[in-house]
Amino acid sequence: MCFDCKKTTRMENPLHLKSVNHISLVCRSVEKSIDFYQNVLGFFSIRRPGSFDFDGAWLFNYGIGIxxxxxxxxxxxxxxxxxxxxxxxxSFQCESMAIVERKLRDMEIEYVKSRVEEGGIYVDQLFFHDPDGSMIEICNCDVLPVIPLAGDANIRSCSSINCNFQQQQQQQIPSAVQL
Structure with missing residues (x-):
């Protein structure tokens, strides 16, 4: 395989990818992890293929699976x-950092707070662990514009209208999933 960027021409989407589908996490206790991802991050359980011969669970929200x-x-x-x-x-974007921070405090979840400044724009971040030590970030990163590097005009961004429409569609899924 050749991954030498100098010898190849850049293709916009060489593998014809559409999106991130899921993130797979190994855990000590599936039950504790389900509780965390549902009650802290707002995911909901979805059907998992019964042919799997190992313990696990699938969750979904925000257009991504866990x-x-x-x-x-x-x-x-x-x-x-x-x-x-x-x-x-x-990393997950949120609507209100103040609400997230208050809820983390109320749930007694230890976190680290950070603020990044770029050109007068402030990005707030909260970092914490899931029950197995996987790091979670909650941020307001959407305030920082996506700016392509010089000569890299192939970056596509999600407009606020398009993202909001996708989120509305995803919020309708839980009621349709109930069997």
Whole structure:
């Protein structure tokens, strides 16, 4: 395989990708993780193929799935470390940072708060762990414009109208999923 960018011409969408479908997370306890992703982040359970021969659960919201997989060796999973915003993490945008911060405090979830300034625009971030130590970020990152680098005009962004329409469609799914 050749990944040498100097020898290849850049294609807009070489694999014809449409979106991120899901994030898969290995967990110590599927039940504790379901509780966290439902009650803290607002995901809801969806049907998972019955042909799987391992414990897990599927959740969905905000146009993305979370696939929880029961660890085959929970005692040897990485230990939960201190909250470090530079660790790998999943980021979710929110409508109100103040509400999120208040709810995290009310739920007694430890978090780290950060603020980034770029050209007079402030991005607020809250970082915390799920029950297995996977890092979660909640932010108002949508205030920061997506600006293509010089010569890279192929970046497409989601307009507020388009994003809001997609979110409305996703919010209608839970009632349609009830069997």
């Amino acid at each position: 696939h929880l997989l029961k660890s085959e060796d929970p005692d040897n999973m990485p230990k939960i470390t201190q909250i470090n915003p530079k660790d790998n993490h999943i």
